[in-house]
Amino acid sequence: MNQIGFKNFRRFKELQPKDLGDITILVGANNAGKSTLVKGLLLILDNIKALKIGGGDFLQDLKPEFRFDANEYHDLGIGTFKRALCNKRTEAEIGFCVRLQRDLDLMDDSGNRMKRKADFTITLYVTGNEDADETTGTISRIRVWDNTRGVNFDFNYDAGETVVEFASQKATTSEMKKNLEERIAMIQTELDNLYHESKMLKEKISDCQRKLRDYAEMEASVHQQMANLSMENARLAERMSRIKSNAPDALIEMQRLTKQMEELRHEQIEIQDRMAHEDSRHIKEDLSRLNSLSNSMLMKIAERNAELDKLRKSQEMITRESSSRNQATKITQDINMVLDNSGVNYIVNQIESIISVSGMTEVLSDEAKANPAVYEKWQDKEADKAFIHERSGILRDLAEDLSFVISGISAEYIYAHSASQNIFYNTDNKNDYLAKSIHRFCRSKIVEGSTAHTFIKTWMKKFDIGDDFKIESFGGEAYRLYISDGGKWMDLADKGMGSNQMMILLINLASIIRKYEHTHAKPFIVIEEPEQNLHPDLQRMLTELFAYVNSNFKFKFVIETHSEYMIRRSQVLVAEGGYKNEKDLEENCPFKVYYFPKEGDPYDMEYSITGRFGKPFGKNFYDASAQDAIALNKLEMASRNK
DSSP states (O other), X not given: OOEEEEEEETTEEEEEEEEOOSEEEEEESTTSSHHHHHHHHHHHHHHHHTOEEOOSSHHHHTSEEEEOSOOSSOOOSXXXXXXXXXXXXXXXXXXXXXXXXXEEEEEOTTSOEEEEEEEEEEEEEEEOOTTSOXXXXXXXXXXXXXXXXXXXXXXETTTTEEEEEEOOHHHHHHHHHHHHHHHHHHHHHHHHHHHHHXXXXXXXXXXXXXXXXXXXXXXXXXXXXXXXXHHHHHHHHHHHHHOOTTSTTHHHHHHHHHHHHHHHHHHHHHHHHHHHHTOHHHHHHHHHHHHHHHHHHHHHHHHHHHHHHHHHXXXXXXXHHHHHOOSOEEEEEEOXXXXXXXXXXHHHHHHHHHHHHHTXXXXXXXXXXXXHHHHHHHHHHHHHHHHHHHTHHHHHHHHHHHHHHHHTOOEEEEOOOOOOOOSSEETTOTTOHHXXXXXXXXXXXXXXXXXXXXXXXXXXXXXXXXXXXXXXXXTTTEEEEEEEETTEEEEGGGSOHHHHHHHHHHHHHHHHHHHTTTOSOOOEEEEEOTTTTOOHHHHHHHHHHHHHHHHHHOOEEEEEOOOHHHHHHHHHHHHHTOOOSHHHHHHHOOEEEEEEOSSSOOEEOOBOTTSOBSSOOOTTSTTHHHHHHHHHHHHHHHHHTO
């Protein structure tokens, strides 16, 4: 997720979309809206992921619902539409806006990898009863904007219509052309490699065929040699039988003939060995394998050429349309209420229904055709459907990307809590956050030596908690957590509150690491006031911990804090980052800090490459200690002057 914004939600009558970094830190005065942003972020993510049709009367059934109470993901303590509604609102409608971006690594129909960047802005408009304590609201409108393709879907359930808007070619042609050119270049490179590999295979096939011909010739020659050797051997045997034992040179002649026969046997063995070594079966097997590879490669070449042809036709269409259509095109259709309540695909199903309907022709009766007004309206409607249908390929890619983005939404919430110093952590105690954290950890089946287990041990040492830990389970209903410190085992309860607080955080982070270890989706981890009960130096190290997790596991953070030490450490890490210029800083700096004043909207503190902020904190915030120091100096000087 890259942006979040609200309308008429709790603290904010309107909060323009705010950019989020890899590690977004929220600071500011109490009751300034930090928790509002945190809860709003989780609320919209939860609802987009689990969107479904609501309950009630028939008309209401056809509209998706928005839940404010505890859902399957998080209990945020908001509860009802009434409590979520801003006190300063002018209308009983809440708007949630979120921008979702994700790099997709997909497989095409031929099983080849392709990369796309998905970038969507989704806005939900929620109405409800402001006079009753209802846990759900009704989604009156859903807007989906594909920022890459320039296509906007506006599902207006109150009006009963869907507006599909294609941005002007001036606005989108350049980006679309760029994407097509990159894809064409990639396929062309792949084709060049395939042609080269195909050429090499053909050469290997020719070589195998030549070896088979040579083998056939050698085999014929060997057979002839063997036949000659057999004849020569028979001739020698006959001569030996005719030699008289009493002949003067009989012994010498026998020895000569025996030696010749031995040489013939050796020659036969060599020929047989050569034949075995040059067994044609191996050559035939190689030839069969190479022919199979060649056929497969030719099919792949044909597929790539077909895809290339398709992309070039798309290029031609874009070029053609860019000269004929420079204005945004809006097409209005009757809304197709999706009765499927499959959850994650609700919005995707709405888009796919538009694509499906565009391929259907409405049959008009002869009587209706005779009515000029009706016939003209029908023509316009069918022309609009045809316009959408022509772009069904683009829209299906859009729907596929959106499906991946929504299914990849995930958020983990570590809310503000107090650490307990108990020897036994009982899961029946719903207020014991450490007990719940340990229970989750144990259910994750994290084994010693694993990445998650090693993570805890490493950071335990950094935070001076100990050098090892172990958990004793009592039937999964209660736990006892031991810490090894200098080779001595002790209960975590015997350590300080800061150690207890840090173990809660480390155990939760380890469970999250384990959960997403083998997934492409990476969560937003929302943490409230992680600095509780921590020494200032350890508060500094929290920033390093979050930077480490972000860098190594690609998790993103939204952190609500009052810790000056965390903020200052982030400034040092930015200064140490060695960013070349402001552009490099903007693209690669993981940190972003928002200050929430008592009055007005939160603002980005804007890091510079030196680590300094471009904007000041609000009055009486991080300058409070400096003001007290000045006051002490003044009092000391006044005392001396008496």
